[in-house]
Amino acid sequence: MTSSLRKQIILFSLYAITFLWACSEVTPEEQAARAARTYYQCLVDDRPAEFLQGKADADSLPDNYRAQLLMAINQYRADMLDKHNGLHEVQVSDNVGRRDSSLHLTYAFLILCYGDSTQEEITVPMIERNGKWLMK
Numbered sequence: 001m002t003s004s005l006r007k008q009i010i011l012f013s014l015y016a017i018t019f020l021w022a023c024s025e026v027t028p029e030e031q032a033a034r035a036a037r038t039y040y041q042c043l044v045d046d047r048p049a050e051f052l053q054g055k056a057d058a059d060s061l062p063d064n065y066r067a068q069l070l071m072a073i074n075q076y077r078a079d080m081l082d083k084h085n086g087l088h089e090v091q092v093s094d095n096v097g098r099r100d101s102s103l104h105l106t107y108a109f110l111i112l113c114y115g116d117s118t119q120e121e122i123t124v125p126m127i128e129r130n131g132k133w134l135m136k
Helices: 003-024 028-044 048-053 063-084
Strands: 087-092 098-100 105-114 119-129 132-135
Touching: 028 048, 028 063, 028 087, 028 098, 028 105, 028 119, 028 132, 048 063, 063 087
Parallel strands: none
Antiparallel strands: 087 105, 098 105, 105 119, 119 132
16 A cells, blocks of 8 residues: 555545534534423423423522422423323424524424323523523
């Protein structure tokens, strides 16, 4: 094998590795959607406090407001149970998330799958803080 052929093989290999690495990188929109799905999965798993922790600034909420929000989340879950036989699964939509650079938000699209076999697509505004995606 000639040195020119070796150089071409090495160069091609480096291009191929770089291309594969670039294609496999997770976009911010995908990261936001995955985080939103994780938070909504807390509703499926009856973990409303963990759902609330996925909200931006949840750590700085006054205790009485936190309690009110938890009551509202539990009411939301009860409404889903009453109207749709509960929330059974959360999926990331095929719709690609959208970034709003003026508001520093990324909109994640989720599909809520209910126990009565109906589905609903929702939009969840997400914000990145210190490398972590949180619901706005």
